[in-house]
Amino acid sequence: MFNKPSVYFIMGTQNASGKDPLKVLEEALKGGITHFQLREKGTGALQGQDLVEFAEKCQELCTQYQIPFLINDDVDLALAVGADGIHIGQEDMDCDQARALIGKEKMLGVSVHSLEEARVAIDAGADYFGMGPVYGTRSKADAKRPAGTAGIEEVISHFPDIPVFGIGGISPQNAGAVWQAGACGVAVISALSGADDIALQIAHFKNSYKGVLI
Ligand SMILES: C=C1C=NC(C(F)(F)F)=NC1=N
Numbered sequence: 001m002f003n004k005p006s007v008y009f010i011m012g013t014q015n016a017s018g019k020d021p022l023k024v025l026e027e028a029l030k031g032g033i034t035h036f037q038l039r040e041k042g043t044g045a046l047q048g049q050d051l052v053e054f055a056e057k058c059q060e061l062c063t064q065y066q067i068p069f070l071i072n073d074d075v076d077l078a079l080a081v082g083a084d085g086i087h088i089g090q091e092d093m094d095c096d097q098a099r100a101l102i103g104k105e106k107m108l109g110v111s112v113h114s115l116e117e118a119r120v121a122i123d124a125g126a127d128y129f130g131m132g133p134v135y136g137t138r139s140k141a142d143a144k145r146p147a148g149t150a151g152i153e154e155v156i157s158h159f160p161d162i163p164v165f166g167i168g169g170i171s172p173q174n175a176g177a178v179w180q181a182g183a184c185g186v187a188v189i190s191a192l193s194g195a196d197d198i199a200l201q202i203a204h205f206k207n208s209y210k211g212v213l214i
Pocket residue numbers: 008010037039072087089109110111129130131165166167187
């Protein structure tokens with residue numbers, strides 16, 4: 001479920017750079033992403049029934065390609081469409097509550113920025129961590145300042161069994177440090193949603209992992 005090198009695509013309708021978001025998702029699935037997260041935020045974001053229907057279409061595509069489909073923040077939406085899991089941040093509901101709501105089978109991802117936050121998330125049964133922003137990012141309006149990969153190294157050294165995804169401004173050109181830090185995968189928004197050839201970009205991400213191994 002979390003094999004290296006994982007490429008975790010995150011997108012909402014506002015990240016599709018004018019393209020049909022479902023077409024972008026299908027191209028990414030065809031191109032070999034390993035996880036998908038629907039993160040519907042910002043002005044113009046879908047709401048209500050429109051959001052449910054869009055999420056259901058994302059779910060159908062991910063099921064077709066047998067890729068885990070996770071939803072950011074919105075546990076009710078995740079339960080409504082039968083998503084494979086949720087991703088929550090520190091400012092969302094607490095991990096224990098989220099785990100109680102989704103049950104043991106679904107995936108629980110948590111954004112963590114410290115050992116303490118990681119410990120709390122592990123106690124709640126988190127399946128993976130998101131850590132960042134590694135580099136500067138334009139995809140998250142309230143992102144913290146770039147943290148590099150030190151935090152990733154520290155958390156992995158204390159909790160070696162929990163997969164960690166680096167996120168924030170990651171491209172194939174700067175992904176090497178994220179793999180070097182021991183991350184299970186890279187989580188990306190604009191590096192894929194804005195790419196001319198998404199499959200090629202995914203291949204570049206996977207090759208950047210090989211580069212580190214050699
Ligand atoms: C803020 C986030 C941080 N990390 C992740 C993930 F990559 F999934 F772990 N997703 C988010 N939405």
